[in-house]
Amino acid sequence: MQLLAKNKKAQHTFGLPFGMIFAIFLIVVFIVITFIAIKHFLDIGKCSSIGMFYDEFQQKVNEAWASQSSEFKFKIDLPKGIEKICFANLSADITGSQEDYNQIKNYDVYEANIFLIPPEKSCNMPYKFIKHLNITKITSTKNPYCVDVSRDLIIKKGFYDKEVFVK
Secondary structure, eight states: OHHHHHHHHHTOTTSSOHHHHHHHHHHHHHHHHHHHHHHHHHHHHHHHHHHHHHHHHHHHHHHHHHSSSEEEEEEOOOOTTOOEEEEOOTTSOOOSOHHHHHHHGGGTTSOOSEEEESGGGSTTOOEEOOTTBOHHHHTSSSSSEEEETTSEEEEEEOTTOSSBEEO
């Protein structure tokens, strides 16, 4: 009988029964999975805010385009990590910052006129084509014309303008 008691005591090497150790292990696994899921959903929120930015910007450009003349501010609301918004005509001469151009030059095969810098922080949405923008006028002095995301965009359309431009 004493031999059996000795062996039973040896089963509790850590002083905890196996069931308790397994339960602690499962709790740790569930906590890790929970944090991974929360991070994933936060990333989805970041990516959706980029898509919403494009949609809201297109709506404001459409509003300005439909009016006889207008000028208003558009607040840039993009996730952290995105530093600039660039308007560019990649088929025209490059007269702006070479550094900005180097980050968007690979998108010249796409029909696009607005770009996010740095592209790797844009959730696979680094460019978009916004209708009714007078990209020639926007990029007349600098191509690409880039704006820091901490500033507001000014969307403007004159009485005799056919398309909208941004300053």
